[in-house]
Amino acid sequence: MAAAVARGCGGLWRRARQCGAGGPAPHGQRAVASSATGGAVSAGKSGLAPWVPVVGLEIHAQISSNSKLFSGSQVQFAAPPNSLVSFFDASLPGTLPVLNRRCVEAAVMTGLALNCSINKKSLFDRKHYFYADLPAGYQITQQRVPIAVNGSLSYSLCTGNKMSQMVTKTVRIKQIQLEQDSGKSLHDDTRSQTLVDLNRAGVGLMEVVMEPDMCCGEEAAAAVRELQLILQTLGSSQAVMAEGQLRVDANVSVHHPGEPYGVRTEVKNINSIRFLAKAVDYEIQRQIEELENGGTILNETRAFDSKLGFMPEPNLPPLIVYDAKSLPANMNHQQVVNIDWIHERLPDLPSVKREKLVEQYGILPEHSFTLLNEEGLTEFYENVVKQTQMKPKKVIGWILNDLLSYLKQHSLTVKESPVSSFLLADLLNLLEKKDISSTAAKQVLAELWKGEGKTPLEIVKEKKLELIQDQKELEQICQAVIDGQENEVMAIKAGNQKVLNKLIGLVQRETQGRSNPVLVKQLLEKKLSE
Numbered sequence: 001m002a003a004a005v006a007r008g009c010g011g012l013w014r015r016a017r018q019c020g021a022g023g024p025a026p027h028g029q030r031a032v033a034s035s036a037t038g039g040a041v042s043a044g045k046s047g048l049a050p051w052v053p054v055v056g057l058e059i060h061a062q063i064s065s066n067s068k069l070f071s072g073s074q075v076q077f078a079a080p081p082n083s084l085v086s087f088f089d090a091s092l093p094g095t096l097p098v099l100n101r102r103c104v105e106a107a108v109m110t111g112l113a114l115n116c117s118i119n120k121k122s123l124f125d126r127k128h129y130f131y132a133d134l135p136a137g138y139q140i141t142q143q144r145v146p147i148a149v150n151g152s153l154s155y156s157l158c159t160g161n162k163m164s165q166m167v168t169k170t171v172r173i174k175q176i177q178l179e180q181d182s183g184k185s186l187h188d189d190t191r192s193q194t195l196v197d198l199n200r201a202g203v204g205l206m207e208v209v210m211e212p213d214m215c216c217g218e219e220a221a222a223a224v225r226e227l228q229l230i231l232q233t234l235g236s237s238q239a240v241m242a243e244g245q246l247r248v249d250a251n252v253s254v255h256h257p258g259e260p261y262g263v264r265t266e267v268k269n270i271n272s273i274r275f276l277a278k279a280v281d282y283e284i285q286r287q288i289e290e291l292e293n294g295g296t297i298l299n300e301t302r303a304f305d306s307k308l309g310f311m312p313e314p315n316l317p318p319l320i321v322y323d324a325k326s327l328p329a330n331m332n333h334q335q336v337v338n339i340d341w342i343h344e345r346l347p348d349l350p351s352v353k354r355e356k357l358v359e360q361y362g363i364l365p366e367h368s369f370t371l372l373n374e375e376g377l378t379e380f381y382e383n384v385v386k387q388t389q390m391k392p393k394k395v396i397g398w399i400l401n402d403l404l405s406y407l408k409q410h411s412l413t414v415k416e417s418p419v420s421s422f423l424l425a426d427l428l429n430l431l432e433k434k435d436i437s438s439t440a441a442k443q444v445l446a447e448l449w450k451g452e453g454k455t456p457l458e459i460v461k462e463k464k465l466e467l468i469q470d471q472k473e474l475e476q477i478c479q480a481v482i483d484g485q486e487n488e489v490m491a492i493k494a495g496n497q498k499v500l501n502k503l504i505g506l507v508q509r510e511t512q513g514r515s516n517p518v519l520v521k522q523l524l525e526k527k528l529s530e
Helices: 009-014 101-113 217-234 273-292 339-344 350-361 365-373 377-387 392-409 421-432 438-448 456-463 471-483 486-493 497-510 517-528
Strands: 052-062 125-128 138-141 148-158 166-180 184-188 193-197 204-214 246-255 265-270 310-312
Touching: 052 217, 052 273, 101 148, 101 166, 101 204, 101 217, 101 339, 138 166, 148 217, 166 217, 204 217, 217 246, 217 273, 217 350, 217 365, 246 273, 265 273, 350 365, 350 377, 350 392, 365 377, 365 392, 377 392, 377 421, 392 421, 392 438, 421 438, 421 456, 438 456, 471 497, 471 517, 486 497, 486 517, 497 517
Parallel strands: none
Antiparallel strands: 052 204, 052 246, 125 138, 125 310, 148 166, 166 204, 184 193, 246 265
C-alpha cells in the first residue's frame, strides 16, 4: 500500500528517471525534473523551454450508508446481481427520489474536515447522457450549487531518500457534491454479450473536486491517500479502493512557464493509489513527447457546463441545512441536518492524530505516518505501550521493524496477526527485565508467529533462552574468547576499540544469544585491562 508520505517529486524527478517506471528514461525519451516546492520542470530537447506539469483530481467516494442516496435499497458489496434494486433504481415510471439524510450528514462532515464552506442551500441537477447501466438516462448530481465549496487538504511527502526529509503541501478543494452512482456492465466475451447489474445504481457518492495544484503522480497519490485516511477516520466512507469505494479521475496537462495551461486529458476510474502515481507520470511523459514531436493534445475530458445536458432536477427541492443561528426555534432538531452539531462531533483527523502520537510517545514524525497508514496499527502500538514496561520509543522499533515486516512478508493485516498486542507486550517485558537478550527475543517472536498458543515465557523455558545469570560461567566464556583471538586483543590494546564489538559478538554466539551484551562488554574490558 502506498503511504500518505509519498516519495516526493523533487527527489524522484531530479534523478531524471522515466515517469512512473522507476528507472532511467529509455533512449529517445526525455525525463521530467521537478522541484519539491514548485512545479515540475525539464530542460527539454536541444535547450527548449522547460515543461510544467499540472494535475487536478476528481475523486468519487462511496458514502458509508446502509441504503442508497434516493431509495431504501440496501447497499452491499458483492451481493447477487440485481438483488438490491428498487423500482426507483430501475427508473420505473411514477417513482420519485427520497433523499437519504445519512448521506447529507456524511457530505457535511467531510466538507468540514476538508475546511470547506457548507452551502446552507444546495441544488440537485440532472446530467443527461446515455449508458447501458444508467436506466434513467441521466444522473442526479450537484453541479451548479454543491453542498460544500472552497476547502483545502494538506498532505506530506518525502523530498529525498530518507523518510525524515518531508515537506507539507496543500491542494485546494473546489467543491464536494452529492450524486448517484451508476450500475455496472459485465462483459461476457465468451457469449459476446454485456450484462447489466443495477445493485450499484443509485448508491450515494461524494465527488471531491481538487484544483490543479499538483505537479506529478507522487503528489496526487499522497493527496488521495491522506483523503482516504480522513474519510475512514470520519466514517463517511470506508474508501476501500479494491471494492470500488474510492475511484479517481486525474486531469493532466503540461505547459511552458509563463504560458496558459495546456490542453488537459483525463485518466478515468483509477482504483489504486500506486497506479494513480504511475498513470499520472505516464500521461505527463506522453504529452511532453507528443508536443515535442510536433503533435497536439486532444481534450478528452468532460466539460462541466450546460452543453452536456445539465438541467435542474425537478423532483427534488433545494437541500437546506442549518447552523445554530439559522435553525428555526419551532423546528424539530431531529428532522434537520445541523452543521454545528456535526462540527462539534468531528473526531481527531489524521494530521491531529499524528501530532498527538509524536507528542505523547516521543516517536519520530515519519513513524506516526506509518502507524496511521496501516489500518489498526496505531491501536496495536498503543495497546502494547499500555501493557509493557518498555519505553514507547523502543516499542516503536519492534512494531515497525519486526512485527510489520512479518505482516508484510505473509501478506497479513494487523487484525490477522497471530501475535496479539498482549503477547508482544509480554515478550518486551521479558526483554526489559533483562530475563532474555534482544537476540533471544527475536527468536521468541519467530516462535510466536507460528500461532501455537504458547506464551513468551513458555517458549523461553522450552528453548532455554534465559540470560546466563552465573557471572563466573560468563567470565569463563569471555576468557576463552580472548584466548582464541590474539590479533583482535592486540588491536584493542593498541587503541582500536571497534574490534571489541567482534569479541562481544563471539561471546553472544558461544552463549547462543543468552548473554547480556552490556555485561559482556564490561567483563571483556575488565579482562583486557588486566
